[in-house]
Amino acid sequence: MSTSTIPIPRDPTDDEALALFKTVEEKFPSRSLGGDKWYVLLLASIVGGGQPGFAPLLYKELIKRPEYQTPEHRQALMRRIRETLFKLIVIVGVCKPLEAIFDIDAITKPEDKDYTFSREGWQCDEANSKRGAAWQGRLYQHNQEGIDNVLASQKDFGM
Known part of the structure; x- marks a missing residue:
């Protein structure tokens, strides 16, 4: 009886993920979301596709940009990220989006945390x-x- 092994694909490296982020931004600008919101699609794809651990890497890359240099701007970014992940729950369940939230929160500076509640009054x-x-x-x-x-x-x- 012969045995065979099933190859297990390796997870992408941070460098490969960063290259993907750059490619998506360059090649897939969104007319419906706006050219500056390409990361919404990317975030939903990486988290829903089983790589929620790359969400903080994306967040760290985004906050290096000039448009996210103040706590208020980073809080607004976090609201968009949170809304994206919350809406993703109905498609992939709560585990992956929640893992992404915990991972992003672990690297978020206290002054950048956003304590608003988008469902208030819902x-x-x-x-x-x-x-x-x-x-x-x-x-x-x-x-x-x-x-x-x-x-x-x-x-x-x-x-």
Whole structure:
């Protein structure tokens, strides 16, 4: 009986990640997000793609830029990062975004921490429920019926 080994890919190095950051910024400017928000797509991709440990490296690179030289500007950056990671939860779950948050927080200077709460005043009301259902309908438009059929017998996961 022969045995074979399955090659395990190595994680990218910091230098490889930095090269990726530069390439994404240069080649994929976003008209819908704005040319200065390329990192939103990159952050969602690296965290959702299983490399949340590179989030602090991206943060460190961003705060070197002239537009992030004051605590207020770095706090605004953190709000955008936090919003990106929070929205990513519905796609990849909470673990990877939370790992990225903890890793970024570990390198964030006290004066750069942002203590605002973007969901302050949020209500789980009928309007919110309708917006959520509409979003889910767009996201799962081609397979919602199949999902509903499976979850009909798995009430802990469905409605």
